[in-house]
Amino acid sequence: MGYMGGKRIIEISNVNKSFGNQQKKTSALEDISLEIHEGEIIAILGESGCGKSTLLNIIGGFEEADKGDVIFDGVRVAGPNRKCVMLFQDYGLLPWRTVLKNVELGLEGLKLSSSERREKALHYLQLVGLANKENLFPAELSGGMKQRVGIARALALQPELILLDEPFAALDTFNRYHLQNELLRIQSQEKTTMILVTHDIDEAIYLSDRIFIMEANPGRIFKELKIDLAKPRDRSHSEFQYYRKIIFDVFHLSRREIPIEFNI
Numbered sequence: 615m616g617y618m619g620g621k622r623i624i625e626i627s628n629v630n631k632s633f634g635n636q637q638k639k640t641s642a643l644e645d646i647s648l649e650i651h652e653g654e655i656i657a658i659l660g661e662s663g664c665g666k667s668t669l670l671n672i673i674g675g676f677e678e679a680d681k682g683d684v685i686f687d688g689v690r691v692a693g694p695n696r697k698c699v700m701l702f703q704d705y706g707l708l709p710w711r712t713v714l715k716n717v718e719l720g721l722e723g724l725k726l727s728s729s730e731r732r733e734k735a736l737h738y739l740q741l742v743g744l745a746n747k748e749n750l751f752p753a754e755l756s757g758g759m760k761q762r763v764g765i766a767r768a769l770a771l772q773p774e775l776i777l778l779d780e781p782f783a784a785l786d787t788f789n790r791y792h793l794q795n796e797l798l799r800i801q802s803q804e805k806t807t808m809i810l811v812t813h814d815i816d817e818a819i820y821l822s823d824r825i826f827i828m829e830a831n832p833g834r835i836f837k838e839l840k841i842d843l844a845k846p847r848d849r850s851h852s853e854f855q856y857y858r859k860i861i862f863d864v865f866h867l868s869r870r871e872i873p874i875e876f877n878i
């Protein structure tokens with residue numbers, strides 16, 4: 615199944631998660647099983663409330679499954695792990711710290727001298743195109759720049775896995791396209807495995823090697839789609855449209871209304 619290049623880095627088996635009590639129970643995830651290989655970019659696509667963030671939180675060890683297992687790099691996930699970082703939509707920057715100090719934040723628990731820490735942070739700021747912005751504060755940055763700082767901070771930890779929860783949703787189209795390209799460029803260099811949660815069909819096709827399409831109530835994976843297109847991809851190419859059509863049909867065939875936010 616799927617990408618044959620790397621070893622299996624994530625194995626999810628029969629994960630279930632519900633919220634609430636006996637009277638009013640929401641089955642956020644039902645019987646989720648999937649495998650992810652080293653170096654893959656995976657998209658989890660689905661409408662609001664289908665359990666995407668819950669799944670990401672369970673993979674990252676921020677939330678516990680009711681049933682089932684997540685194995686990360688051969689070890690059962692029982693809590694957050696240094697080798698896995700989460701990138702949020704709202705950037706998560708500390709407003710009283712400069713760009714540089716925000717990137718250094720994650721490195722402060724490591725055994726690095728202050729100059730090593732600074733050097734590493736500057737390296738990753740350069741990689742995301744913010745080489746000359748290190749002394750600014752978050753309030754002085756655009757949304758796109760803030761998200762770059764978030765990306766630099768995640769990369770500086772040199773994680774094996776980056777979890778991205780709608781990382782570009784707050785950005786305008788141009789910034790979003792630009793950062794998607796940056797992310798691909800960086801990923802081709804660093805080879806970090808990425809799991810991206812999105813409800814943007816184009817973003818999922820543009821970035822990922824495989825897409826898991828979810829449905830809601832209960833949150834389930836109902837299709838896996840391998841995107842067999844070389845990167846960088848051309849959004850206007852007929853093959854790109856072909857994948858859009860497949861996903862469109864998938865939602866159409868599920869006989870539910872297509873949410874406006876899918877933007878087809």
Ligand SMILES: Nc1ncnc2c1ncn2[C@@H]1O[C@H](COP(=O)(O)OP(=O)(O)OP(=O)(O)O)[C@@H](O)[C@H]1O
Pocket residue numbers: 633634640641642660661662663664665666667668669813833
């Ligand atoms: N802490 C919680 N307590 C109670 N219910 C929750 C909690 N977290 C999530 N849920 C419920 O679980 C379901 C899945 O939520 P989740 O946040 O994973 O969806 P999502 O796919 O990320 O949605 P969105 O695209 O809007 O971010 C929803 O019905 C939600 O209301």
Ligand SMILES: [Mg+2]
Pocket residue numbers: 666667668779
């Ligand atoms: Mg969510």
